Amino acid sequence: MGSVSVKEWVQNVIKPEEVEKYLNNGKDFLDENLINETLLKQQKPEKSEIREIMAKSLELQRLEPEETAALLNCTDEELWQEMYAAGLETKLKVYGRRIVTFAPLYVSNYCVNNCVYCGFRHENQDIHRHGLNTEELQEEIKALVNKGHKRLIMVYGEHPKSDVHYIADTLQTAYSTKVDNGEIRRVNVNAAPLCVDDLKVLKEVGIGTFQVFQETYHHQTYKNLHSRGPLKRDYLWRLYSLHRCIEAGVDDVGLGALFGLYNWKFEVMGLLLHTIDLETKFGGIGPHTISFPRLQPAVNTPWINNSPHLVDDETFKKLVTVIRLSVPYTGMIITAREKAEVRDDVLQVGCTQLDADANIGVGSYSKHTLDFSKQQFILGDNRSLDEAIRALAHMGFITSFCTADYRCGRTGACFMGIAQKGKIHNLCMPNAILTFKEYLLDYASDETKKVGQPLIDMELASLPNEGVKQTVRELLSRIEAGERDLFL
Helix, strand or coil: CCCCCHHHHHHCCCCCHHHHCCCECCECCCCHHHHHHHHHHCCCCCHHHHHHHHHHHHCCCCCCHHHHHHHHCCCCHHHHHHHHHHHHHHHHHHHCCEEEEEEEEEEECCCCCCCCCCCCCCCCCCCCCCECCHHHHHHHHHHHHCCCCCEEEEEECCCHHHCHHHHHHHHHHHHHCEECCEECCEEEEECCCCCHHHHHHHHHCCCCCEECCCECCCHHHHHHHCCCCCCCCCHHHHHCHHHHHHHHCCCCEEEEECECCCCHHHHHHHHHHHHHHHHHHCCCCCCCEEECCECCCCCCCHHHHHCCCCCCHHHHHHHHHHHHHHCCCCEEEECCCCCHHHHHHHHCCCCCEEECCCCCCCCHHHHCCCCHHHCCCCCCCCCCHHHHHHHHHHCCCEEECCCHHHHCCCCHHHHHHHHCCCCCHHHHHHHHHHHHHHHHHHCCCHHHHHHHHHHHHHHHHHCCCHHHHHHHHHHHHHHHCCCCCCCC
16 A cells, blocks of 8 residues: 555546446446336236246246346245246256355455445444454465365455455465365455456456445445445446456456345346346356345444345245346355355255355454454354255255366356356366365265265266266276366
8 A cells, every 4th residue: 555545545446437338328237217117017927927937047048137027026836936946957957966165255354435234334443454464364274275165255345455466465375375185276256346457467366256246236225325435335336347357357257236225126137137238248258156145234233224125034035046047057156144044945946156164254264263343244154164065965965166167267258158058067067076075085074974975976976978977987086096186
């Protein structure tokens, strides 16, 4: 930061010209009147229409807004049961019975913004502020690697102390820190919107997916909730952040909406329209992942108690299902914000990724603490990585730590092209087997090994290609002999 003040830094962050180029006749892609009209028009969908739409999803075709609106407005519980089943079937067609597992790592919680629902907001004096230095970050990485993690999502507040150079340095530290057989192989980032040049810097140091959640797509609600944030209040700068990512070459991007801020049906439509605009402007490259966090309590953050848009568990399961059916080829992340039973439930309707053994306090992994005074919100699922993996295995899901797609260049258009054809699991399931074997050998409890090895045997036997099956057997033998990081 040097001699530059926070005020000076803020004044130079937003670059209007990097937004204007993506507007349609000066307007963004969120036509609220059209969303509301579409939801109203599809208020009473016929059973036959719902089933036709499900059939389209099962063909791995992205839905149109009118089709998604019909699903959202369904009131027939029999049809919802069919949609739940279709959501799982769609997920299995694309990704198989594997669940990608990662850990969130909060690197810095300094923030210039003042979002009323966030524990990290600038005015919250009850939050302990800190940004990890190199040595502290190395200790955090070591603690995570020693649990068995291979993938991270690193999280930063919006502040000059967490500028692009800090983010780049911390990414390099994460990749370079090794512990015996363990290492971090993919680092995704959840941070504030950046300009194109800054995103190119992160591309150079090997960023994985870049996540920026719009929070709410409703313009007035967004304005009301972010009115005192000097940067966050700019709706369009945030809305087109992922467009700039793809322009900069960071072609794996993650969308998200924070459910509970506004009407859940509207937010699902917003996620779909965001997907469509990305795919339209970038030759079919849409979101690599979609997330759907729900509002959770945070220290000294009472606003949640006044929100009229909180989403109950049953509704949450429905919105997750509709997202899966609307964008059938996209990864979907369910985080430890949710209780274990909720997460287990929505895994059965199409989620593909989850975090495990999560701790969202800055510096908390190495200190083995769960200090809510340092956290953005209160977690719902505190299971260890080993417990979470064992629970997944009991449900018939194999845990994947695979990072091969990213390192082999299967990202952006390449990944989407394979995923949209339902072929990505042909590569990802063998790699899931290999990374799961690593975990069982290096980190798993005896209890987890007992349920894990039969799962490997089952998935190996299920591989459709005999040549691939033989290759995986050979690689498994090499892993058992001590080699690591083998993949197709």
